[in-house]
Each structure stands twice: as C-alpha cells, then as structure tokens.
Amino acid sequence: MKKLNHEEEIKLKRIAVQIRKNILRMIKAGRTGHVGGALSCADIMTALYFKIMRVDPQTPDWPERDRFVLSAGHKCLALYGTLAQKGFFEKSLLDTYGALGTKLGGHPDMHKLPGVETNTGALGHGLSIAGGMALGLRMDSLDAKVYVVMGDGELAEGSNWEAAAAISHHKLDNILAFIDRNTLQISGRTVDVMSYEPLDKRWEAFGWSVRVIDGNDMQQIFENATDIPFEKGKPSMMIADTVKSKGLPFAEDKVNFHYWKATDEELEVAEQALRQIEEGIE
Amino acid sequence: MDELRDPRKTFGEALTEAAQKNNKIVALSADSSSGSGMTPFKEKFPERHFEFGIMEQGIMGFASGLATTGKIPFFAAIAPFVTARPFEMFRNDLGYMRQNVKVVGRSAGLTYSDLGATHQSLDDIAIVRTIPGVTVINPGDPVDIVKAVHAAAEHIGPVYIKIGSPKMPVLMDENYPFKIGKGVVMEEGNDITIIATGTLLSKAVVATKLLQNKGIHPRLINMHTIKPLDKELVLKAAEETGKIVTIEEGYLAGGLGSCIAELLIKEHPVPMKMIGVDDQYADAGPYEELLAHLGLQGVQIADTVEQFLHGN
Numbered sequence: 001m002k003k004l005n006h007e008e009e010i011k012l013k014r015i016a017v018q019i020r021k022n023i024l025r026m027i028k029a030g031r032t033g034h035v036g037g038a039l040s041c042a043d044i045m046t047a048l049y050f051k052i053m054r055v056d057p058q059t060p061d062w063p064e065r066d067r068f069v070l071s072a073g074h075k076c077l078a079l080y081g082t083l084a085q086k087g088f089f090e091k092s093l094l095d096t097y098g099a100l101g102t103k104l105g106g107h108p109d110m111h112k113l114p115g116v117e118t119n120t121g122a123l124g125h126g127l128s129i130a131g132g133m134a135l136g137l138r139m140d141s142l143d144a145k146v147y148v149v150m151g152d153g154e155l156a157e158g159s160n161w162e163a164a165a166a167i168s169h170h171k172l173d174n175i176l177a178f179i180d181r182n183t184l185q186i187s188g189r190t191v192d193v194m195s196y197e198p199l200d201k202r203w204e205a206f207g208w209s210v211r212v213i214d215g216n217d218m219q220q221i222f223e224n225a226t227d228i229p230f231e232k233g234k235p236s237m238m239i240a241d242t243v244k245s246k247g248l249p250f251a252e253d254k255v256n257f258h259y260w261k262a263t264d265e266e267l268e269v270a271e272q273a274l275r276q277i278e279e280g281i282e
Numbered sequence: 283m284d285e286l287r288d289p290r291k292t293f294g295e296a297l298t299e300a301a302q303k304n305n306k307i308v309a310l311s312a313d314s315s316s317g318s319g320m321t322p323f324k325e326k327f328p329e330r331h332f333e334f335g336i337m338e339q340g341i342m343g344f345a346s347g348l349a350t351t352g353k354i355p356f357f358a359a360i361a362p363f364v365t366a367r368p369f370e371m372f373r374n375d376l377g378y379m380r381q382n383v384k385v386v387g388r389s390a391g392l393t394y395s396d397l398g399a400t401h402q403s404l405d406d407i408a409i410v411r412t413i414p415g416v417t418v419i420n421p422g423d424p425v426d427i428v429k430a431v432h433a434a435a436e437h438i439g440p441v442y443i444k445i446g447s448p449k450m451p452v453l454m455d456e457n458y459p460f461k462i463g464k465g466v467v468m469e470e471g472n473d474i475t476i477i478a479t480g481t482l483l484s485k486a487v488v489a490t491k492l493l494q495n496k497g498i499h500p501r502l503i504n505m506h507t508i509k510p511l512d513k514e515l516v517l518k519a520a521e522e523t524g525k526i527v528t529i530e531e532g533y534l535a536g537g538l539g540s541c542i543a544e545l546l547i548k549e550h551p552v553p554m555k556m557i558g559v560d561d562q563y564a565d566a567g568p569y570e571e572l573l574a575h576l577g578l579q580g581v582q583i584a585d586t587v588e589q590f591l592h593g594n
Binding site: 063067110111120122125126129130131132137163166 | 308329330332334335337339340341342343344345346347348349350351352353355370371374375378379380
C-alpha cells in the first residue's frame with residue numbers, strides 16, 4: 001500500500017478545507033443546499049481529484065481520463081467545489097449557485113459545466129452509468145478507471161442492485177465505488193429508515209471486493225483507493241464511514257442539515273469553524 | 283402487399299448489417315436477444331453483444347455509460363419493459379444526458395395479444411415522446427424497419443423504434459428515400475386524409491382500397507416518424523383535404539392522433555377522427571380477433587372513415 005507522506009497529507013487536508021469553503025460560498029450565494037452529504041464526502045473528493053484520478057481540467061473530454069460519477073447527485077456542492085478548486089471552471093461561478101440560469105443547478109448537468117460526466121439527481125442511476133463507462137473503456141483497451149460516489153440512503157433504490165450484479169457479472173474491475181456512509185438520510189438514521197446493513201456482506205455477496213475505511217481520514221482514503229482493483233476480476237467497493245456535515249461542529253451528524261437553509265449567523269459560525277480547522281492543520 | 287416478413291428478424295438482420303458498417307454499434311440484451319431477432323448479431327459480433335438478464339432499468343444506465351465512450355448501443359426488448367418500466371432512466375440517462383442510444387421496443391402495441399395487458403404496449407409512444415430530444419419512429423412495414431435501423435444508427439441522439447411481432451406485409455418500395463421526420467404520401471387523394479403509423483399501416487391500406495372502390499379518394503400518409511412530426515405534410519393535408527383521420531395501435535391519449543391534434547389546434551384546426559385504443563386494458567386473445575374487437579380491422583376503419591366523411 002502506498003502512503004501519503006506528511007507533506008502530501010497536509011497539502012490535501014488544506015485543499016479539503018478549501019473545497020469546504022467553496023461549498024459554504026455556494027450556500028452563501030443560494031442560501032440553501034444539500035450541505036450535509038456534500039461535506040461528508042468532501043475528503044473523498046479531495047483525494048480523488050488531487051491525488052488519485054487522472055484528469056486534466058484543460059482537456060475535460062480527454063478520452064483516456066478517469067471518470068467520476070456522482071450517483072448521489074444532491075451532493076453536487078462537493079463536486080462543484082472540487083471542480084472549481086481543480087480549475088475546471090472559474091471560482092466566480094460558485095457565486096451563481098441558486099440563481100436563475102446558473103450552470104450550477106441543484107443537481108449536476110454535464111452539458112453545463114466542464115468536468116461533470118453525468119446528469120444525476122434521481123437516485124440509483126449512477127452505478128449503472130458507471131458500469132457502461134467501464135465496459136466501454138475496457139472495449140477500447142483503455143486503462144482509465146471509473147470512480148463513483150453513492151449515498152448510503154440511496155442504496156434502497158433497487159436499480160443499484162441491478163448494477164451491482166451486472167458490474168460483477170461482467171467482471172468490470174476498473175470501477176471503484178464509494179459508499180459515503182454518513183448514516184443519515186432525510187427521515188433519520190439510514191438503518192431505521194430502511195436498513196441495508198451489513199453493507200460489507202451484501203456487496204461481497206454481490207461479487208464485489210470490499211474495504212471499510214474512515215472516509216474522513218485522508219491517509220486511509222489514499223492508501224485504500226490507489227491499488228485498485230482490490231482483487232483482480234472484481235469491482236472494488238469502498239464503504240467509507242463519514243460524518244454528515246463534517247467540518248461544521250454545530251451541524252455534524254445532525255439529520256436536519258441534510259438540506260440547509262442557512263442564516264447569516266450560522267454562515268458566520270460555519271466560516272469560523274473552517275478557519276479553525278485550517279489553522280489546526282499541521 | 284402479398285409478401286410477409288417477420289419484423290423482429292428483419293430488425294435483427296438490419297442491425298447486423300448496420301454493425302458491419304459501423305464498429306461502434308453494440309447490442310444489449312435483457313434476456314431478450316433471440317426474441318428481438320438479435321441472434322445473427324450475437325453470432326457475428328459476440329464481443330459487441332452484452333447479456334444482462336432481466337434488468338431493463340440498469341441496462342438503460344449501462345447504455346448511457348457506453349455511449350459516453352463513443353459506443354452506439356442498441357437495446358431491444360419487449361416494448362413495455364424498455365419504455366414504461368425504465369421510464370426515468372430513459373428520460374434522465376438517455377434524454378437529459380443526450381446520449382446516442384437506440385431503444386427498440388418489440389412485440390409492441392397489441393401484437394403480444396395473447397399475453398395480455400402487462401405485455402402489450404399501448405402507451406409507449408405517449409410516454410417516450412414527452413422526453414425532449416428523443417426521436418420516435420414507428421415503422422409501417424418491413425422496409426421501413428430496415429431503413430429506420432440504418433437511419434437511427436446514423437442519427438446522433440436517442441431514438442426509440444417501435445416494432446411488432448406478427449409477420450407484416452411489405453408496403454413500401456425498397457428504394458424509397460426514408461428520412462427521419464418525413465412522412466410519406468402513399469395514395470394521393472383530396473376527399474379526406476388518413477394518417478397511419480406502425481403496425482396498423484397495412485389496415486389503413488386495406489381501408490383506403492375499400493374506400494376507393496366506393497369512389498372515395500383519401501390521401502393516405504405513412505407517418506413512420508412520430509417525433510419530430512412532419513408538420514408541413516400534416517398542415518398541407520389539412521388545408522387541401524379538410525378532414526383528418528389518424529390510425530394507430532396505441533392509446534389515443536398521447537399518441538400520433540394527439541400529436542397531430544396538438545399541431546392542428548394551433549396552426550390549422552380541421553375536424554379530426556382519432557382511431558386507436560381508448561382508455562382501457564385490452565383483452566388477451568388472437569391478434570387479428572383482438573384488432574377486430576377494438577374496431578381496428580381495415581373494413582371497420584373504412585366504415586369509420588366513411589361515416590366521419592359524411593359528418594358522423
């Protein structure tokens with residue numbers, strides 16, 4: 001397993017704070033948004049785009065690029081914040097979030113923003129699309145990989161399990177999917193609303209090679225996501241235990257921050273919290 | 283109109299031919315390959331044929347993902363299972379994402395007559411045509427099917443093609459210039475216009491002949507493309523013949539008749555009669571008997587047209 005050295009880890013942690021700041025910037029512009037899930041997966045997004053994935057913001061449609069599919073499209077603030085940080089588009093676009101005609105809709109649109117690979121939003125679509133991408137790349141003998149971020153609440157959509165079976169059946173080992181297991185969905189704890197636990201056993205039973213990590217730990221994400229496939233001939237599944245609204249102590253692990261209607265006071269406290277995290281990185 | 287051809291076999295052969303010319307074409311099966319006529323494709327291009335089992339929602343997503351890498355997927359299965367069941371995937375993954383995927387709903391309309399309402403597809407045109415950017419083709423005979431497959435392969439963007447099960451009579455000239463979005467005048471006439479689509483085109487041909495024998499001369503149009511609609515041809519017919527009858531093997535709600543009514547009400551209102559299936563689950567039974575039960579045989583269509591022409 002490859003490891004991040006201290007300098008690399010610090011650098012990525014700083015970028016993760018920047019991405020969280022970008023998320024706040026959009027919330028500030030639009031006043032509302034799916035903040036909880038965006039913040040829980042922000043560290044995964046950071047590791048993928050700044051250390052793991054082969055992408056070039058200057059040529060977003062480069063055929064040999066790695067693909068990223070945000071199956072849980074409502075976490076789009078994390079995607080926009082990451083793509084802006086990576087230089088796919090100007091950060092000033094972040095200030096249009098929530099405005100009429102914005103390119104940064106409440107769910108991503110590939111025809112509006114460079115770097116967005118799919119139009120997701122309705123849950124349970126992304127994994128199948130990723131499967132098709134992986135199959136197409138394999139047919140063309142390209143070694144590009146397909147990375148997916150799914151939500152844990154999303155797993156109740158049956159279409160995910162069609163995709164899970166088919167990807168394994170066709171031995172698409174060029175896929176790494178993350179489940180952002182922040183354990184919360186709109187109505188409460190995911191295990192209480194509709195439990196798909198034990199997730200590791202279920203995905204293993206579907207033919208995937210599974211790892212469970214702390215999805216807010218940069219070192220763990222990097223170590224585990226760089227040597228895919230986990231097992232040759234099998235798709236890789238990373239069950240990432242995360243904290244919803246990670247980075248905002250007043251909102252962390254709270255169900256009512258799935259979709260946040262932010263007040264000025266809350267935004268101020270949130271900005272302060274991120275500054276403190278940034279200052280504490282060493 | 284003597285020669286009969288199997289529409290599914292015709293589709294499969296045309297697909298294989300198109301795939302020979304274009305190596306981007308791949309075929310996706312939901313345990314539906316042989317039933318959809320794709321066996322020759324599978325034998326000729328095994329590396330471009332993918333079996334998924336019975337999971338139509340997921341296949342729509344796979345098709346979309348494949349298309350993002352430049353492939354041209356053709357996904358064929360029983361019509362309700364590629365339209366009604368995975369509608370959201372059709373809309374979001376193919377339509378909204380503007381992916382170059384061709385969906386073929388076979389055994390459509392009432393043609394799976396014995397299997398009943400779960401397997402009949404009377405709503406496919408109505409629901410698919412609501413998706414912006416999707417081309418909807420309903421070929422009227424085996425010649426149309428072949429031409430539709432080649433045209434769909436060349437067209438960039440999502441396409442839905444509807445085909446039936448029972449053998450169909452050859453109605454069109456093998457050399458006629460098929461163009462997506464362009465209807466075909468099969469019989470000239472100015473007394474009334476009959477616009478037919480898909481599997482009932484042959485019944486419209488029968489009805490037209492019966493009417494001609496009575497001295498009535500309808501203009502008969504094969505409207506093989508529902509979307510985009512050939513507005514020019516419809517408006518010309520409305521202006522020149524004054525009355526329009528539409529014929530389709532599908533629900534009146536949202537189908538070809540609706541499309542034409544939506545156009546005429548805005549541009550050139552004329553009296554219309556819409557022939558099809560009205561708001562019911564059809565019975566199971568032998569196909570031709572079922573059509574007769576629903577008033578969709580040639581002689582019944584001729585009677586309906588004649589009565590409508592005389593003001594009833």
